[in-house]
Amino acid sequence: MPLLPVPVPLSCPECGGRLQLIPSSPESYHCALAHEYSAHELDAALQQQIHLSLQHVIRQLQEQQTLIARRQPLGLYTPPVDSPLQLAQQILATLSRDVTAPPDGL
Ligand SMILES: [Zn+2]
Numbered sequence: 652m653p654l655l656p657v658p659v660p661l662s663c664p665e666c667g668g669r670l671q672l673i674p675s676s677p678e679s680y681h682c683a684l685a686h687e688y689s690a691h692e693l694d695a696a697l698q699q700q701i702h703l704s705l706q707h708v709i710r711q712l713q714e715q716q717t718l719i720a721r722r723q724p725l726g727l728y729t730p731p732v733d734s735p736l737q738l739a740q741q742i743l744a745t746l747s748r749d750v751t752a753p754p755d756g757l
Contacts, residue, residue: 654675656674666686668682668683
């Protein structure tokens with residue numbers, strides 16, 4: 652009897668669907684749309700997505716700082732609960748965590 656694919660808490664880089672581990676090939680994953688990745692390919696895809704996401708976040712933080720700098724002298728700026736600096740610090744704290752440790756909640 653063939654082993655069934657095992658759902659894992661990972662998303663497909665192409666479609667965002669939940670990935671499943673292929674039991675006959677424990678370093679291979681696929682999604683419901685049949686996108687397939689080796690562990691190495693999945694890691695590379697995740698690194699590329701993280702890089703692009705961080706570039707996007709950095710650009711958004713810079714744009715928010717620009718907007719704040721324009722509004723603050725006019726007295727039109729009310730600081731949000733999480734300022735851009737606090738968000739950036741949260742990102743840095745996340746990046747500096749031990750990446751070999753399992754994520755919270757697992
Ligand atoms: Zn997919």
